[in-house]
């Protein structure tokens with residue numbers, strides 16, 4: 001991107017409880033994520049996700065996360081949960097990702113021996129509104145709480161990117177200062193157990209992102 005944003009967007013992912021959704025909104029996060037990846041310990045049923053989506057405050061986005069789910073399931077989730085953004089973590093191609101009438105971001109595997117090239121990514125996913133750089137290796141699930149080497153972030157990304165993978169209240173200040181992402185996405189680092197968010201960690205995460213952003217004002 002030409003200009004670094006003045007404010008780093010925050011997405012909390014893998015929420016499973018209404019009280020965590022309420023606190024996320026009160027803390028001012030921009031988006032919350034609901035997981036439909038098959039093997040995830042944070043996976044929701046459609047009606048659970050719909051109830052959590054209905055608990056959102058205005059102007060907070062609902063993002064739903066998939067990993068090689070079939071098209072019928074994605075359609076069903078989109079119809080019932082009405083997300084504002086889709087997040088794909090698997091081998092889905094651009095035609096699949098854009099086929100549901102909802103904007104999408106594509107997760108990019110930055111772990112293992114994966115390497116990412118900005119121009120190639122943007123050519124492969126022309127309809128993506130942005131990319132989410134995550135620490136898992138290709139074909140593996142995310143949400144592991146592990147970070148990747150931020151020096152491997154491709155230079156000259158034109159589309160916004162979200163930094164993910166192993167972020168926590170302890171490292172997100174450094175992550176934002178080092179990488180200047182459009183947004184940050186966190187799951188494990190604000191949890192006490194998979195899908196169970198910890199209020200104090202949620203709050204401290206937001207405070208640390210704001211502290212990093214304030215240095216630019």
Ligand SMILES: O=C(O)c1ccccc1N[C@@H]1O[C@H](COP(=O)(O)O)[C@@H](O)[C@H]1O
Nearest residue numbers: 013037040142143145165166186187188
């Ligand atoms: O959360 C999951 O279980 C999950 C499953 C499959 C793909 C991605 C998943 N989570 C996403 O991974 C990143 C990083 O998570 P973490 O902060 O390292 O735990 C984030 O986008 C999660 O939503």
